[in-house]
Amino acid sequence: MTTELQPGITIYETPTDTEVVITRVFDAPRGLAFDAWTNPQHLPHWMTGPEGWTMPVCKIDLRVGGRWRFGWRKTGGEELVMEGTYRAVDRPERVVYSERWGPAWPETLNTLVFTERGDHTVITLTIAYPSKQARDAALGSGMKDGSDQSYARLDALLRTLRR
């Protein structure tokens, strides 16, 4: 299927039962786009999700085996932490890393690819769940009857996100 890529438009796809793919083109050279996504000085300026959230924690050890940890906080106190390990780092083209919300959640393997297109950069983020069941649990019915604290935490975030 052909998809029309242009700045300002994000494409969300579920090409297989275990993957979610997010694609967007940015009006910036690749090196700059890569830095904006991987330098802890830059990320808290933009990767803060919906209005009202900040990113007070952003730790990045960008090398194979290095760990990362992001923490978000909402005005009023809600908090959310995500962490993982870098599996591949090929500057400025590709970063592969694991991502975890908490022990109750399936760990995903995320691949971030930066592709040059003229003076623009296409960014593709592929989020791979270990199984269809894991994806359904994370994105489907599992959210409705979670009992674990992480469940509740993600649930709270998703509720905020859906508002």
Add this chain to the structure above:
Amino acid sequence: MKELGAPFPMSGPAVSKHLRVLERAGLVRRGQEAQWRPRSLDATPLKQVMEWTAPFRRFWEPSFARLDRYLTHLKAEDRANDD
């Protein structure tokens, strides 16, 4: 099929091809009658994709809008440093 293709500036075979893709994706169902095969739209798979991707969209849309602006700012900074 003629009826379905009428509003589009494309050939009959092209319309068939698009319909086959939509059928494979589970979005179009094919009926069976004596002389014709009426198609019907089944948007359930689309709804599912929308539901699965909703949390991602809620997080990434505002983040990406911010990143667009932030990259513009970084580019300007780079240019200033080059001068």
